[in-house]
Amino acid sequence: MTKRLGIAMNGVTGRMGYRQHLVRSVLAIREQGGVTLSDGSRVELEPVLVGRSEAKLAEIARRHGIERISTDLAATLADPGVDVYFDAQLTRVRQKSILAAIEAGKHIYTEKPVSETVEEALELARRATAAGVKHGVVHDKLYLPGLLKLKRLIDGGFFGRILSVRGEFGYWVFEGDWQPAQRPSWNYRAEDGGGIVVDMFCHWNYVLENLFGRVEAVTAKAVTHIPRRWDEQGKPYDATADDSAYGIFELDGGVIAQINSSWCVRVNRDELVEFQVDGTEGSAVAGLRNCRVQHRSATPKPVWNPDLPAAYDFRAQWQEVPDNEEFDNGFKAQWEQFVRHVVEDGPHPYDFLAGARGIRLADAGLRSSASGSRVALAELRP
Template sequence: MTRRTVRIAMNGVTGRMGYRQHLVRSVLALREQGGLDLGDGTTLWPEPVLVGRRGLALEEIAAQHGLDHWTTDLDAVLADPAVEIYFDAQVTSARVAAVERAIAAGKHVYCEKPTAPGVADAVRLARLAQQAGVRNGVVQDKLFLPGLRKLKRLVDGGFFGRVLSVRGEFGYWVFEGDWQQAQRPSWNYRAEDGGGITLDMLPHWEYVLHELFGPVTSVQALATTHIPRRWDEAGKPYPATADDAVYGIFELAGGIVAQINSSWAVRVHRDELVEFQVDGTHGSAVAGLRSCRFQHRAATPRPVWNPDQPATERFRDHWQDVPDNGVWDNGFKAQWELFLRHVTLGDPWPWDLLAGARGVHLAALALESSTQARRLPVPELPR
């Protein structure tokens, strides 16, 4: 077995997502399993080069995990011909300039979403990558969640008949930061720093809807800031200028209607932090992060509305679990493996920067819809 090393500049690994999911649970997890078997007698060995602005934090992470390479000099990393891939998990406001420099340096690019704060920059990055001939991709991790993979199995198997609607609920209570520390960074709640749940989450829902049910053709949304004052990491109060909740109705190709609520100001009364209910003529299903339950039309009870009597029907008992029928790896790691195969072997890869731009486009139209209080069409972005 031949081992091939691929050096990856990983920018933003001092952040929560960049560190936990991308460095530790993806790239380092691949190293712990002995590398990525490419199936042709070659094992791909990922060698991360940690990049960021805080040298002490990078040095600490490198020492903790036995890594040799870290730097605060992005230009030096991009000038290194041994570095093949640039990965970006920085705050959104810093992403465009760095990704543009990586493309100009001829690096293959993989980055978190949203790919840019605005549509023009998101599309421009996609076109620059295409013109440069570099392989490029955007993280679309929700597609690899066990619950949604089970849901897709039902879709692909024709279980639903004609899909009628999709209803999604996502979110949880993020503490304000005064009497309990907030679970998310304060920049998420400042519009001037690129914050806002619409820009954060609607790119996710765009690819979930697009991949499972079809492209979004129209959007009507209400974005709002429920908690106008929060406290930052230093315990200082600040005005929350970004939206912390967005309520959207989306029409999909074929007439499917999707309604998805996203909020950082909701207390969870669900089995999981995100749930999607899909209703079709032949059956329904409810999918979360890991589980998926279904009800066929032959097993659908006959509810009767009677507010004068207590409910006696245990509606949840009429649903069945979709079996695992496989081993589900970490979703971020699974997509990293596919991207590395795409870079080294040319395997198919549908989640490029243009796919990321679609998500930014939907978020922008949702915010515009909220401002104008009307439904807007979602035109297809030109490739």
């Protein structure tokens, strides 16, 4: 038996919406024959592309054999053949569209941040729950092979008592003058919803709370290292949003996490993001795909002596964690989980309330940076 689920996809002309959500998730699921449910039946996904530019939508639809496009969101949401609304638009226009989807009785899956403020996110959670629609927020990094291996180590008790987490994220984003920037210019304008704190602290919140413990307090410094950049038309503009952030996060249970996020750093690590986790029984370094460990029993005993060259190849003393399974694209894996949540009420805890907690951490980080003080986080309730 095969079911069909109509998916209105708003924002697929953007980089993330197109590559990760349309091509590598929804269309990949379509090509594999749908999502398999617990009873062995399948759900086929039928995307409807929604946006402002009919020409861009038509080109994407032609390229991938998609039958339906629309520049009229209201008409699309009124269509009884559309079951789920997906949003990958700019954050500043997302809430209005999600509210319209709630009113139309559609289930909702959205990129983060789900809205611009905590209050707006909580209101969306309340409205969606009252309307009886399922709602989910993208938590893609939890599905990365490196973090899945890290979760396996945690569940297996490898670390003993976890003491600390140190994260390094980022790369050099070109200013746009002598080489084109590899990120959109709006990312560096606060008035357009840009800023690395708003972008990345939402990620760090769900990574920390799902792997190590709820964030109880944050001390952060957000800065704009590069004050002048060039946009997609080659015109200079003032960068008004933070491009780097340095944070200390205090977690439930006493774990301390330190995470640096920067678009102004040149990479001298194995992957664009890495987390080192240290515990009483062992340590691990996890990236996007790989994870290395060093157990207590195999920990060397270096001695500080700056007068002599290092006697050890420290990296060679770590052991690679095997895959032990096949890892799918993280965005696709969460899409499949959300589809099962909609169709057969399978588990999917990453809802609007989870999204609100991410926005809360970003807001607290910005307040900490502005005041130069530690900001405690109270537990959110819908």
